[in-house]
Amino acid sequence: MIKKETLAFVNDLIAHNDRVWFQENKSRYDDAKKNVDDFANVIIAELIKTDGSIPKEITAKQCVMRIYRDVRFSKDKSPYKNNFGIGISARGKGNDGAGYYIHIQPGASFVAGGYWLPQAEHLKAIRQEIDYNTGDLLKVIDDKEFKDFFGGFDKEQTLKTTPKGYDAEHPYIEILKLKSFTVTHSFTDEELMGPNAVAAVLKGLKLIYPLNVFLSHAIL
Structure with a gap:
């Protein structure tokens, strides 16, 4: 579980x-980082x-992200x-593909996964896979447990127009218009500090796994 002292430090x-x-x-910071590292190691070993x-x-070591910000090209010069x-994938936190992410922030923690802003070639391949094998994707995102936990795809990254090569009347055009194929579930501070924190986070990550399989297969 995440300790209250860790969240207090971030606050x-x-x-x-x-x-x-x-x-x-x-x-x-060292104590908080150790707590996050320990939490991550348990999650990774089970995932x-x-x-x-x-x-x-x-x-x-390969998955927990640095607390230090790269401010070279940012107007916000806050150093931290x-x-x-926590980014988990075949390459740890650095990954050009589907993966898992755990965000720990007081009042704004969440678990997420999928493929965030895929490069143009991968985006094209994913849309084609969705078009050709829609049923395989629907088995994942229409699963009751998946829908209850995540609701559906995140909508922040979406085209305003129809993607090139697809009909506006396509039955799944709203999915095809996505620029990111991610899902997110929020956690309260109490949930992350509770005795079931690991199990709750793992539940989300395991539900994401079939989605990541679908997305990874698309870009092979």
């Missing part, structure tokens, strides 16, 4: 996002049992992120 970091404060509270594409040697992120 304070959001309020005091500067290097002086961070150095003064470095021991708190590997479901998703065999994740190498057995992958650990939190306001969350802990």
